Amino acid sequence: MRIELGPRVRGSLLGSCRFQCNVELAERTSKRLFKLEPTKVGNYVxxxxxxAEANMWDEFNQQFKELHALLLTLSNDMKEKGYVPQTKVVLYDLDEKEKERIVLARPQRKN
Structure with missing residues (x-):
């Protein structure tokens, strides 16, 4: 009888893949984990x-872009549900949009 691993076990397995530098197992594990918890940012990290540990910088950059896209989606969803960013914690002399970008950890767009 095959037992289906839950997200906690898969997350632990993915974390241990970093220390073992097992890219193949990490990719297989993360595919299922992303289906189970598509909005859990820590899994993408x-x-x-x-x-990064395997010096696979092209793949790292691809994953980094996906992570930022997910963060943007989550921050937009939060705002749609009524979240108001507390920009007063940003002590720099910036306009409100820039303060909001900092609070929501949005990447800066390049024009």
């Missing part, structure tokens, strides 16, 4: 860490 773990896979990016595996790529």
């Amino acid at each position: 773990l896979l990016a860490d595996v790529y």
Whole structure:
């Protein structure tokens, strides 16, 4: 009888892949984990860490872009549901949009 691994076990397995530098197992594990927890940012960071540990910088950059896209989606969803960023914690002399970008950890767009 095959037992289906839950997200906690898969997350632990993905984390251990970094220390073992096992890219193949990390990729297989993360595919299922991303289906189970598509909005859990930490899982994407773990896979990016595996790529970085293996000096696979092209894959790392690809994963980094996906992570930023997910963060942008999550921050937009939060705002749609009524979240108001607390920009007063940003002590720099910036306009409100820039302060909001900092609070929401959005990457700066290049024009």
